[in-house]
Amino acid sequence: MSAVAIISIFTLAVFVGFEVVSKVSSTLHTPLMSGANAIHGVILVGAIIVADHSTTNLELGLAVGAIVLATINMVGGFVVTDRMLEMFKGKK
């Protein structure tokens, strides 16, 4: 991918990121942080890619460690956010 394309994607994503959370009540700060935290667990995708092309035991060992940690981040993150938000139900 060209450098310009990557910089474009990055810049636009920065603005979208700023924009979507610019107005949020303090009630939702914690769940929002937790949800964003779960989203960066998608580094799991990166961990799987490097595990795929690992050639030495050292690389594979580190990659497997990365997969375990990333899965904890991603799966645990979404589950704990859901549990927080479960408490909000029934409120208008």
Place this chain on the structure above:
Amino acid sequence: MSRTIYDLIGLFAGVCFILALKGLSHPKTARRGNKIGALGATIAMLVVFFYANEGSSLPLNNLGWILGAIAVGALVGVPAARKVQMTQMPQLVALFNGVGGGAAALVAIVEYLHLGDTATTAEVIFTVFTVIVGCVSFSGSIITFMKLQELMTTRPVVFPGGRFVIAGTLVAVLGVAVWVVTALGTTPLLVLAGLSLLFGVLFVLPVGGADVPIVISLLNAFTGLTVAASGYVLDSVLLIIAGTLVGASGTILTRLMAEAMGRSLFGTLFGAFTAKPQDTSGVAEDRPVRSGSPDDVAILLNYARRVVIVPGFGLAVAQAQHTVRELADLMISKGIDVAYGIHPVAGRMPGHMNVLLAEANVPYDQLLEMDEVNPTFGQTDVAIVIGANDVVNPAAQNTPGCPIYGMPILEVSNAANVIFLKRSMRPGFAGIENELLYDPKTMLLFGDAKASLTKVVGALKAL
């Protein structure tokens, strides 16, 4: 699967993440937003198994290891998230953030080892960035976890010359970073990782307990940026989008949180180095306080017209949310006007109290935010402070130089009577003495919040 389809599915997942963050910003759509995010992440993960990267073929190499590692991660993460107590959720989020940062650093290290001499300078620079920031996020989050779990002191840890040690470590990190980029060896990279871990610890140690949530949010944004940088090295549009989104929204969220606490980000991170030592802590210990019995409290409440309940972390620890609702309902049935005054950062995290009280089905319209409730304390007969301290501490308004100075507080001292339900005279999370405890109109009811409230409910029923 062709590269085009793979990238388009990645884009779809990226859109899911945008919708997730958008949804999470509004109470009504929050839960759906989180589910959309989970959907996007799941799709992103599944699709990797059907696309062969350059020089690779399907099925993926080391498939057994990959699936096994995912299973282990899920077996650790899901029960932890399911079983955690409401009081411990902030720590768990910190821990999840830390392992995410650690994962990003490991991915960068593996890719670096794999690329060896073929890495371009740009790739090495992004790798170095990911290793530094990922390691800082990892070790920093572990320290925030230990602070919140009270495995170590919650007060700022400052040692003589601390700021020089931190500055020195940072210079060393940057120096080694240049070394890695020029020398391209495994050893420099491991030295870099080690120094970065150390820097993460030093960076978070001076942060006082009450500011820890802000730091977690900042480290969360950091981890997002490492994911974006990994996306560049691994040529993954999805990782760039997802990581940048989290980095940007996390930065804004960090600022919003700091604003809610009336803190500047700079003050949060470096306040401990500039704050003057407090002189109130030593003299305040021996002064008399007025402690009462549950019956005294019940009588006071029985003749009140308006009561404001101010919950804090102590309520969460005692799991007293149902009991406090019982008390509120009882007072309402006696014709007393009851409201909850919710400080934005009461508990260990913004919104902690709302979540806790919602669990006990407290009607939403009884929960008043700080700006709504503060002007009403003048007409309030009794303010009941349950396990809160720093968020009602007048020192935030009248003691310049104390760690919470400038933080907006709930002005309970304007109420005619103040009742504190406390476990002991121990100061709050920020470690500051509270003058209000010694005020003549304050009555203290010592004990576990749930036990105390149960007794008050019993006494009030008997009246």
